[in-house]
Amino acid sequence: MVNAIGIIPARYASTRLPGKPLVDLGGKSMIQRVVEQARQANLSRVVVATDDARILDHVLGFGGEAVLTSPDHPSGTDRVFDAYQQLGVPVDCIINIQGDEPFIHPTQINALVELFANESRPQLATLVKPVVSAEELHSPHMPKVVLDRQGYALYFSRHPLPYQRQHPPEAWLDHHRYLRHIGLYAYRPDILAEITRLPPSSLELAESLEQLRWLEHGYRILTAETELATLGIDTPEDVERALIQLRIKN
Missing domain, CATH: 3.90.550.10 (Spore Coat Polysaccharide Biosynthesis Protein SpsA; Chain A)
Structure with missing residues (x-):
C-alpha cells in the first residue's frame, strides 16, 4: 500500500x-x-x-x-x-x-499513486492525455509532451511535437498520436527537496514550463495516461464554463 x-x-x-x-x-x-x-x-x-x-x-x-x-x-x-x-x-x-x-477526478490522482507501488519508485511522475482536436494541438496554453518507450517524458513544449515536415499542420493528427500534459505531479520526498533547490533553466525560461528545469538537470519524469479532460479556472470566462459544467453534471 x-x-x-x-x-x-x-x-x-x-x-x-x-x-x-x-x-x-x-x-x-x-x-x-x-x-x-x-x-x-x-x-x-x-x-x-x-x-x-x-x-x-x-x-x-x-x-x-x-x-x-x-x-x-x-x-x-x-x-x-x-x-x-x-x-x-x-x-x-x-x-x-x-x-x-x-x-x-480521483482516478487521475490514483493513476499517479499507483506508479509508486513498485519498489523502484519513480523520481517524479505526471499525467498525459491524448490530443483529440486541432484546437488542443495548436494551443500554446495546452503543453504537449513526447515520451520514450518506457513512458518517461523526453520533452514538454507549447508547440506541437513532433513537427511533421511531410504533412500540413491541419493533417498532423491523422499521422501521429499526440499527447498533452495534465498538470498533476507526484514526487518522491527526497526528489522534491532536491528540485526546489535547482536554479531556473534555459529551457524552462524559453517555454515557461517548470518541468523542463527538472529534465534539463537530469531528472526523469514517468507518466500515466488519462482519457479524462480537465478544466482549469484562470479567468471569469472559465468560471462561467465551470458553472455550465456543474449544471450539466447535476
Missing part, C-alpha cells in the same frame, strides 16, 4: 482572477470542490498550502486541513515542499494537486 499525501497549493493573488480559490462555484468555493475531489482518492491526507489567512480560515471552516506557507514562493512546487516540511510525516510520495481544477 502506497502512503501518499495530496497537497494543494492555493495562492490568493491572481492577475486575471483575484481570490481565485474562494470563487463560488454553485454554492461551494473552488478550493472546497478540489479538496472534496481529492479526498476520494487513495491519499492518507489532503492538505491545502496557502499564503493567505483568508484561504486558511475558509478551508478550516469547511473541515479541511490547511497550512500557511511563505508568500514569497516562486512556484507551486516550492509551496508544496514548504507545506510538506511543516507536516513532517514520512510518505512514499507527495501529489501536487492544482488548486484551480475543481473537476479533478
Whole structure:
C-alpha cells in the first residue's frame, strides 16, 4: 500500500482572477470542490498550502486541513515542499494537486499513486492525455509532451511535437498520436527537496514550463495516461464554463 499525501497549493493573488480559490462555484468555493475531489482518492491526507489567512480560515471552516506557507514562493512546487516540511510525516510520495481544477477526478490522482507501488519508485511522475482536436494541438496554453518507450517524458513544449515536415499542420493528427500534459505531479520526498533547490533553466525560461528545469538537470519524469479532460479556472470566462459544467453534471 502506497502512503501518499495530496497537497494543494492555493495562492490568493491572481492577475486575471483575484481570490481565485474562494470563487463560488454553485454554492461551494473552488478550493472546497478540489479538496472534496481529492479526498476520494487513495491519499492518507489532503492538505491545502496557502499564503493567505483568508484561504486558511475558509478551508478550516469547511473541515479541511490547511497550512500557511511563505508568500514569497516562486512556484507551486516550492509551496508544496514548504507545506510538506511543516507536516513532517514520512510518505512514499507527495501529489501536487492544482488548486484551480475543481473537476479533478480521483482516478487521475490514483493513476499517479499507483506508479509508486513498485519498489523502484519513480523520481517524479505526471499525467498525459491524448490530443483529440486541432484546437488542443495548436494551443500554446495546452503543453504537449513526447515520451520514450518506457513512458518517461523526453520533452514538454507549447508547440506541437513532433513537427511533421511531410504533412500540413491541419493533417498532423491523422499521422501521429499526440499527447498533452495534465498538470498533476507526484514526487518522491527526497526528489522534491532536491528540485526546489535547482536554479531556473534555459529551457524552462524559453517555454515557461517548470518541468523542463527538472529534465534539463537530469531528472526523469514517468507518466500515466488519462482519457479524462480537465478544466482549469484562470479567468471569469472559465468560471462561467465551470458553472455550465456543474449544471450539466447535476
